[in-house]
Amino acid sequence: QDIIENKPTFFVDMFRVRIDPKKSENTEKMLVFNFSNGTTAGLHVRRGIAEFVSDPTHHYKQADISFNIDSKTWAALYLNATTLEDAAKSGGVKMTKGSMDDLKAVMDLFDKFDPSKNFTIPEIETDDFR
Numbered sequence: 001q002d003i004i005e006n007k008p009t010f011f012v013d014m015f016r017v018r019i020d021p022k023k024s025e026n027t028e029k030m031l032v033f034n035f036s037n038g039t040t041a042g043l044h045v046r047r048g049i050a051e052f053v054s055d056p057t058h059h060y061k062q063a064d065i066s067f068n069i070d071s072k073t074w075a076a077l078y079l080n081a082t083t084l085e086d087a088a089k090s091g092g093v094k095m096t097k098g099s100m101d102d103l104k105a106v107m108d109l110f111d112k113f114d115p116s117k118n119f120t121i122p123e124i125e126t127d128d129f130r
Contacts, residue, residue, distance in 0.1 A: 004075035008033070009041040011078055013052040015110065021048035024109040031106055032056045032063040034096065036070040045106055065098035065106060080113040 004011045012033055025048045032042045042053035044061055053059045069077075073092030076082040084104050087093040095103065 001072075001075045001079065001081075004078050005071040008035045008037065008069075008071045008074045009039050009054070011074070012041040012043060013054075015078060016043055016050035016052050018110040018113075019045065019048070019050040020109055020111055024048050024050070027106065027109060029064045029102075029106050030056070030059065030061040031103070032066040032097075033074070034066065034068045035074065036068070045109060050110070063097055065102050066096045067098075067103060068094045068096060077107075078113065 024045055028046045030042060030044050030053075032040060034040050040056055042056035042059060042063070044051040044053055044059065056063060069087075070092050073082070073087045073090070076092075077084065077087060082092075084093060084100065084107060088095075088100055093100075093103075
């Protein structure tokens with residue numbers, strides 16, 4: 001979690017691969033994350049993809065949804081350890097453009113991290129291949 005907190009924009013970039021192409025095929029939204037450490041990043045969700053935008057102020061699509069978020073809250077959301085509703089109640093997410101319902105609708109287009117579905121590949125002895 002500390003790694004995510006220390007590099008929130010990097011993990012916005014990594015988050016883009018969780019987009020569900022089928023769910024998001026008819027979506028055209030630009031999200032802007034304004035982190036408490038002063039950094040900003042965006043995700044342009046369109047036609048089944050999510051494009052990482054390192055500098056949303058210079059992107060051709062202006063923000064549809066913009067919000068302030070602290071890095072600790074982003075880490076918890078990224079790891080599916082909290083919900084947007086709980087993050088908003090605690091003050092970790094504050095909308096600056098659009099509504100919480102708008103943000104939730106777009107964030108629900110991304111797969112949720114489920115640690116129980118992760119698996120490790122067992123180590124193999126080299127003798128097993130002889």
